[in-house]
Amino acid sequence: MKELKKIREFNPQAILGKYTKVLVCRACNSKTLHHFLSFGLMPKPNGFLDKKHLHEPEQYYPLNVAYCSTCGMVQLEEIISPNELFDYYVYASSASFPMVEHLKFFASETTKRFSLTKKDLILDVGSNDGTLLSFFQQLGVSILGIDPAKNIAKVANARDIPTINDFFSQKTAKKIMQTYGTCKMMTIVNVVAQIPDWNSLFTGVKLLLRNDGVCIIEFPYLVDTLKTLEFDTMYHEHLSFVSVHSLSAVLQRHNMEVFDVEHDPIHGGSLRVYVSHTGVYTKNKKVQQYLKEEDVIGISKPQIYTLFAKKVYLIRDKMRQVILSLARGKKKIIGYGATAKGNVLLNFCRINSTQIGAIVDSTSYKQGLYTPGSHIPVVPESSLDELKADYAVLTAWNFTDAILEKNKERRKKGLKFIRPYPTPTIL
Numbered sequence: 001m002k003e004l005k006k007i008r009e010f011n012p013q014a015i016l017g018k019y020t021k022v023l024v025c026r027a028c029n030s031k032t033l034h035h036f037l038s039f040g041l042m043p044k045p046n047g048f049l050d051k052k053h054l055h056e057p058e059q060y061y062p063l064n065v066a067y068c069s070t071c072g073m074v075q076l077e078e079i080i081s082p083n084e085l086f087d088y089y090v091y092a093s094s095a096s097f098p099m100v101e102h103l104k105f106f107a108s109e110t111t112k113r114f115s116l117t118k119k120d121l122i123l124d125v126g127s128n129d130g131t132l133l134s135f136f137q138q139l140g141v142s143i144l145g146i147d148p149a150k151n152i153a154k155v156a157n158a159r160d161i162p163t164i165n166d167f168f169s170q171k172t173a174k175k176i177m178q179t180y181g182t183c184k185m186m187t188i189v190n191v192v193a194q195i196p197d198w199n200s201l202f203t204g205v206k207l208l209l210r211n212d213g214v215c216i217i218e219f220p221y222l223v224d225t226l227k228t229l230e231f232d233t234m235y236h237e238h239l240s241f242v243s244v245h246s247l248s249a250v251l252q253r254h255n256m257e258v259f260d261v262e263h264d265p266i267h268g269g270s271l272r273v274y275v276s277h278t279g280v281y282t283k284n285k286k287v288q289q290y291l292k293e294e295d296v297i298g299i300s301k302p303q304i305y306t307l308f309a310k311k312v313y314l315i316r317d318k319m320r321q322v323i324l325s326l327a328r329g330k331k332k333i334i335g336y337g338a339t340a341k342g343n344v345l346l347n348f349c350r351i352n353s354t355q356i357g358a359i360v361d362s363t364s365y366k367q368g369l370y371t372p373g374s375h376i377p378v379v380p381e382s383s384l385d386e387l388k389a390d391y392a393v394l395t396a397w398n399f400t401d402a403i404l405e406k407n408k409e410r411r412k413k414g415l416k417f418i419r420p421y422p423t424p425t426i427l
């Protein structure tokens with residue numbers, strides 16, 4: 001394979017991993033997927049390596065993106081088995097302060113709006129370390145989590161957040177139903193994109209949701225990604241880039257519907273969508289407005305995607321040029337946030353430990369490891385001063401404001417930040 005030969009110039013240990021091709025749209029079941037963007041071969045986005053495995057063969061997978069001309073869903077063309085990605089997981093919701101604040105607000109707003117009480121069971125799908133559920137628990141709501149990562153579910157259970165260690169599916173939904181009954185509320189926050197089988201997912205939601213139940217789904221909004229050009233969220237864990245159109249298409253097949261939509265700036269722009277059984281809640285006018293706006297920008301048409309891809313390749317080239325030129329000038333460069341998306345960005349731009357000496361991160365699970373492909377050591381955020389960096393690449397660009405704020409003093413002393421989007425800029 002020509003691509004493998006090319007990637008071996010960057011990482012001689014690269015081998016081709018196992019994957020399956022996507023042929024049918026996950027949302028509307030049509031065979032109308034059209035390729036528009038290629039990242040080449042990529043290692044697993046969260047495939048951080050320990051020192052022992054650093055020089056062993058590393059698996060790479062093709063990363064291609066398509067849109068569906070029937071419903072406007074954007075999706076990856078290749079899938080890695082979810083067991084390989086999620087059995088052991090390094091992402092923890094509790095590691096990013098702005099995310100914790102966001103989830104706290106989410107819980108208090110939802111509890112108020114739907115008058116949740118101890119009698120109401122809330123199920124959080126992909127509950128991670130239980131951060132969101134802990135806030136519902138403090139508000140007196142009955143809680144249950146389900147998460148496939150063994151290490152993370154263990155952490156959640158140890159902090160008294162009841163968590164089933166499994167994937168959410170039609171099968172696990174049936175088991176939950178038998179043991180706990182139906183749910184007044186289900187939450188799926190930053191998880192819907194990770195689930196390959198939407199038929200199983202929404203059959204499970206339909207089964208578990210009480211007659212007057214509400215399922216809140218929050219996800220980075222496709223329209224925002226297209227506008228902000230923040231392409232590095234496209235990686236092997238995020239299989240779907242969701243719009244109101246594509247979500248409505250899958251819900252309709254399961255006799256459910258979106259009855260309200262809210263926009264939130266988190267993760268570069270996200271939608272919080274309120275779902276119920278068809279006809280139970282009055283539809284907010286905003287639902288129709290979102291659908292109309294998606295039609296106006298041409299969410300199911302080729303033009304927007306062709307333009308997006310063109311701009312993505314330009315950002316890649318500029319980013320590489322900026323970093324290489326700083327490195328040639330003997331500037332000390334680090335990364336800020338050992339994120340999965342940062343790994344996509346660095347590998348796509350062919351930037352590695354030659355140019356970037358370290359990446360700081362607050363997550364204990366990531367510290368002491370090396371980034372996949374680019375092999376950059378991840379060090380605690382607290383060691384920032386010892387690194388004496390001149391530049392820090394905002395690989396956690398979604399938390400730009402919070403990171404700049406907490407580094408106010410360092411910036412005064414000369415530390416500069418590089419934000420990759422919408423075009424690589426020095427701050």
Ligand code: TMP
Nearest residue numbers: 095096097337339360361362363396399
């Ligand atoms: P995410 O963008 O996938 O949510 O991950 C953000 C990562 O950045 C996570 O590993 C924690 C890290 N981080 C820091 O190290 N310092 C910070 O101030 C923030 C906000 C995040």
